[in-house]
Amino acid sequence: xxxxxxxQPGRLLKQxxxxxxxxxxxxxxxxxxxxxxxxxxxxxTNLLPGITFASDLYVLTGQQWGTIEVVFSTGLCGVIxxxxxxxxxxxxxxxxxxxxxxxxxxxxxxxxxxxxMRYVTTFSTEVFSLLNSIIYFHKAVQELERAxxxxxxxxxxxxxxxxxxxxxxxxxxxTAEKWKPLLHRYxxxxxxxxxxxxxxxxxxxxPHVGELASLDRSTxxxxxxxKPSSPDxxxxxxxxxxxxxxxxxxxxxxxxxxxVLFFFDHExxxxxCTNDRYGTKKPSGFAWDIVLLGATTVLCGxxxxxxxxxxxxxxxxxxxxxxxxxxxxxxxxxxxxxxxxHRDVRRVHEQRWSAFLHAGAILLFVSPPFQHVLGLTPTxxxxxxxxxxxxxxxxxxxxLYRFSYLLTPPSELPKLPADVKSYRGVHLxxxxxxxxxIVIFIVTLTKAAPAxxxxxxxxxPIRLLLMHRLWDRETLRFVDAWACRKGTPEDxxxxxxxxxxxxxxxxxxxxxxxxxxx
Numbered sequence: 480x481x482x483x484x485x486x487q488p489g490r491l492l493k494q495x496x497x498x499x500x501x502x503x504x505x506x507x508x509x510x511x512x513x514x515x516x517x518x519x520x521x522x523x524t525n526l527l528p529g530i531t532f533a534s535d536l537y538v539l540t541g542q543q544w545g546t547i548e549v550v551f552s553t554g555l556c557g558v559i560x561x562x563x564x565x566x567x568x569x570x571x572x573x574x575x576x577x578x579x580x581x582x583x584x585x586x587x588x589x590x591x592x593x594x595x596m597r598y599v600t601t602f603s604t605e606v607f608s609l610l611n612s613i614i615y616f617h618k619a620v621q622e623l624e625r626a627x628x629x630x631x632x633x634x635x636x637x638x639x640x641x642x643x644x645x646x647x648x649x650x651x652x653x654t655a656e657k658w659k660p661l662l663h664r665y666x667x668x669x670x671x672x673x674x675x676x677x678x679x680x681x682x683x684x685x686p687h688v689g690e691l692a693s694l695d696r697s698t699x700x701x702x703x704x705x706k707p708s709s710p711d712x713x714x715x716x717x718x719x720x721x722x723x724x725x726x727x728x729x730x731x732x733x734x735x736x737x738x739v740l741f742f743f744d745h746e747x748x749x750x751x752c753t754n755d756r757y758g759t760k761k762p763s764g765f766a767w768d769i770v771l772l773g774a775t776t777v778l779c780g781x782x783x784x785x786x787x788x789x790x791x792x793x794x795x796x797x798x799x800x801x802x803x804x805x806x807x808x809x810x811x812x813x814x815x816x817x818x819x820x821h822r823d824v825r826r827v828h829e830q831r832w833s834a835f836l837h838a839g840a841i842l843l844f845v846s847p848p849f850q851h852v853l854g855l856t857p858t859x860x861x862x863x864x865x866x867x868x869x870x871x872x873x874x875x876x877x878x879l880y881r882f883s884y885l886l887t888p889p890s891e892l893p894k895l896p897a898d899v900k901s902y903r904g905v906h907l908x909x910x911x912x913x914x915x916x917i918v919i920f921i922v923t924l925t926k927a928a929p930a931x932x933x934x935x936x937x938x939x940p941i942r943l944l945l946m947h948r949l950w951d952r953e954t955l956r957f958v959d960a961w962a963c964r965k966g967t968p969e970d971x972x973x974x975x976x977x978x979x980x981x982x983x984x985x986x987x988x989x990x991x992x993x994x995x996x997x
Contacts, residue, residue: 487590488589492588495768498761507830507831510830512672513672513828514830515836517837520672520676521800521833522836523675523676524675526844528864528865547702548783549785550845552786553787554842555842556778561831561839562831562835569712570717570719570726573717573722573780573781574726575780577777578738579738582734583738583772583773586738586769587767592766596962598943599939600961600962601877601961602942605876605912606878607751609873609912612869614923615868616866619869620862622858622861623638637691641682642863645862645863645864646678646863646864646866649678650867651674652673652677653671653675655670655671675867678867682857683857696857698854698855698858699853699858701851701853704847715782717781740929743936747935750963752798756875759826804826806823878912881908881958882913884902895957899953899957900951904950904951909958942959952969956970
């Protein structure tokens with residue numbers, strides 16, 4: 480008996496390795512100024528938030544993990560992915576990450592992507608994306624709260640101005656390509672592509688000018704030496720084998736939690752980055768990426784640094800920064816004759832340079848001189864960067880557009896497909912997504928925060944098994960679709976129903992004749 484493809488061990492991994500072998504060299508042949516600009520943008524959006532989380536880790540882990548560990552981990556894992564995608568705390572965490580590593584490998588070998596993500600729809604991915612946007616804005620508020628607690632009133636007011644200014648200048652410059660006929664085309668392109676970097680540089684330097692220089696300020700906490708944060712450690716290496724056997728087995732539990740979090744985070748971020756909006760042509764490598772993720776997780780555990788994939792997923796922002804317009808030739812039939820038509824399409828540059836350059840630059844910043852440069856960055860600038868990232872993420876989320884329909888007079892709403900009766904079902908669907916996101920966000924603020932990926936996963940069976948009882952099929956077909964493949968769950972149900980009718984229909988038909996013909 481032939482084994483179904485989804486049950487053949489290692490099938491996806493073997494397929495990904497074959498694809499990687501064929502596409503690897505071509506991934507290094509595309510290089511231009513947009514890729515450099517993307518690398519600069521992603522450098523800031525990965526490094527600065529990472530340092531912010533490092534200050535929290537420093538307290539929560541009893542000074543075991545701090546800025547140097549986070550920067551080292553982010554850069555190291557980024558380079559690997561670009562070239563390839565009172566318990567003793569550190570030994571216990573090392574074993575937790577080692578367990579997570581072999582669990583990642585197991586997920587790749589059993590083709591976990593096939594029997595998990597193939598059932599994910601845009602209902603869940605849009606909620607996940609909206610959750611990320613809210614978290615970005617929340618982190619900005621947290622930074623300003625810290626500024627309120629630590630700064631004088633005048634300095635705090637400037638911190639608010641600096642945060643809002645960083646966001647607004649970045650948003651304003653990101654629209655530069657639409658300023659025509661102002662400035663030269665290449666100047667407009669440069670301003671748009673380096674919008675975030677220019678804004679950050681402006682507001683990092685501004686507090687040192689004039690009377691602002693006399694204000695106290697809160698800056699990023701950085702390390703001054705390339706040594707572990709803990710005074711009890713002298714090297715980046717953990718003697719994990721010295722942990723008692725009982726604790727080694729106990730570490731399986733956090734290892735499992737880390738695996739669930741990383742797997743879902745990575746898979747959903749990858750799905751969002753490869754949807755139709757980005758026009759990707761090259762095959763994805765879900766299984767291979769999970770193997771790499773497991774390997775870097777184990778490496779981080781042995782080095783005694785936090786695993787890099789646990790931060791906010793900036794991958795969709797990376798894809799957005801690589802979007803460009805190019806012409807595509809399409810064959811069309813006119814009066815029986817085939818003609819070639821040129822159309823403008825939006826597509827990302829599929830390459831490795833932007834990931835490699837930004838991760839390499841982050842790794843460079845583990846050195847004391849560059850750490851000192853980072854230490855000049857006011858936390859208000861970081862708050863502004865968070866708000867800009869939240870705006871960029873939110874602006875491309877379909878939930879935002881559907882939510883605007885709730886505030887639009889019925890006479891001004893876009894025309895619906897003929898099969899969709901009214902906007903009532905569309906509005907209800909949008910409200911459910913927003914409420915669901917808010918509930919999950921509230922969970923992330925509690926001690927149950929590590930369980931939030933499970934809540935996202937639960938949305939999948941809810942969508943497939945329950946929602947068709949509250950919404951009609953055509954409304955669901957209009958607002959939702961499979962995240963990893965063409966079509967919708969309703970299309971699949973129609974196909975299955977059609978096949979079932981073919982089997983049981985007793986009507987006599989001519990050879991080759993279908994039910995529709997009859």
